Amino acid sequence: MEVFLTGATGLVGGEVLVNLSKRSEIEKIYCLIRAVSYENAQARLSTIFNLHNDEFNQQKVIPVLGDLFDEELTAKLICNEQLAQVTTIIHSAANTSFAKVKDDLVEKANIGGLTKILLWAKRLQSLNTFMYVGTATICGRDVKHRLVTEDETPNLNANHLVKYTYTKMQGELLLKQHLPEDKILVVRPSIIMGDSRKVEPRSPVILWALATMNKLRLVPAEQFASLDMVPVDFVANVMTQLLFVKRNYNVYHISAGNDACTSARQLAQVFDEYFDDMLPHLFVGKEMLNPLKLWAKGKLPVGHELYQHYEYLEHLKYEFEDLSNLRILFAGLDPYIEFAELGQRFDNSRIIEDLGIEPSEPGHQYIHNCLHYIERINLLEGAIDP
Template sequence: MKTILITGATGFLGGAVTVNLLKKEEAHTLLLLVRSRSAEEGLARVRANLAKFGLSAQQLAQLTPENILSGDLAAPAQFLDDARLDSVTHVLNCAAVASFGNNPLIWKVNVEGTFRLASRMSRVAGLQRFIHVGTAMSCAPQANTLVTENELDTLRDQHIVEYTWSKATVEKMMLESLPTLPLVIARPSIVVGHSRHGCSPSPSIFWVFRMALALGEFMCELEDRIDVVPVDYCADALELLLNAEQIEKTIIHISAGENSSVTFAEIDRAMARASGQLPLGDRYQKVNYRQLSESKSRFPALFGPCNERIVLRAMKLYGHFSRLNVVFSNEKLLALGMPPSSKFTDYLHHCVASTRDATLAELMEVDFK
């Protein structure tokens, strides 16, 4: 029987994976690493997060304090001596500080804490698989390319944000320094919303599309493509990687690929349908960051109360990513039997409906914490 350690169960992707595993009938034991002062407090945090994915009270009741490992990757010494770790057979490491801000915990959690956890688990005799969730953006992709999986050899100045640099760094450290770790690196592309629940579990990144289309201008062409997948597809893929045979030391994209990625023009039309408005079409303008910053006087009317400085920083960061026009190959994942992802435009109406009453500032909080 599997004993599965999941980090990040109070987050977006970690929560979606935990939901999947709770719905399965086959026997396994879950051990959830949660920032908390007690197992009871940790259990309450996990249940509150999983409820956002539509789990019933009966399903949530499957989790008890015994499933909780209280600890924090920012201070791994608090939990690395817990004897329960020696019984773990599989690890799903979803935890990270996924902020595009300047959060001082990014390096401490994403690199130092993650590497110490991986080092500890590499010494567990019965460990069969350690799945580390990175990001497809960690390779600092070249614009206008189809990106395939490869080991990383990037420099700090190739990364726009500390988050992607931290993910690239810890991957390299694990591959080079932990030869006995049964490592699988999963690199999701851009994860936005849930194919049924929209942005109810998390509004991460969706607000960027709403912001750009409200302005009627951004830093990409409407015909540029973007590789977006829903969080439940990512969770299904991670579950597949958990159970697949002979994939040790593999790097795999979880992505929309060439067939399910979409253009910004398609997003514009889908957003308009969901909002009961006309698409921008020819009214859209590609602009540079200086021109975007000159629009700040329009922010309150378009977005409601917001911090202009943070909004402009967000535009600069996401504007860079939007104009990359890259797609991440998903051939490896499809070869394992994973079906293609739904297109962002197939479920975007759920994202619109679930965020209709939220301000831009409220939606941005999750990505700039």
């Protein structure tokens, strides 16, 4: 088996790459890497393997210089003779930003970039499987507080909270336009949060929201809504295993499901025990988000009920001497709160059926492995590019 992987330096792609490199069934893994030179690309791949002290076999893991934004990418891939025997494509690369100012880039990467890969893939005579990494949250904002099955989406009538989920829905539709159904394998992770092992996570993506919640302590969100979150190592393991089993479906949620969901309250309890020198988390509901923004601007009317939480407001003044930084955090936190309020759970019965695996640990059980890392996350950097 020869594999072509995009997103190899990302959160999910990096874990998948390491997993694949350990499989004897795989002869070559070609990784699309944005780099100025072949040597630079190899150095970027080396960083992926060095993070957890995994072996980097340079004879097996081979960089292919390329960029999803390059209008000539399809032609370059077609002309690359070493890719002629690729049997499996894993398209993990994506722009995952929730920021509205990044909407154009998100669309160009997630739809334009995918199209370029597909135009090459459909010409590969040896292609058996095109694995597309989507997201379970393509179900949109109208689905609330219930279990969502794979067959419900993509739904063209779905209303999306952010451009990212819209492009992931469109990506699934593109697959069907370009490839026969028997070659398509769609995996839809739910919320990918941290790592269940005691290792350094590859990225602070989404963990940033927990780090922010931990620092704020006064949280404008619903505390008991279900959060379907899974660790990145679980996602990567499922993706890898799906390549080597008889599959009964071509779309799979990689999710916590009904039995392993968590909630903001359960996560907060873990943080309260670990950071026991801080105020306990106080959830005040999403309706307090705008008052908090006004307070940070010094414009909250006297007598507002938010002032009842004086001790927490003093905490915020102490932690954020420049309250303009607090306003930046709230702006970045907005879409995460919106997603958390939906209370969505995603059916995981297909991966349990086809792989015979146990569901992942609930988030409040494995997140303690990430707490030392969460302490070091740059909150402002994450808020500017959520």
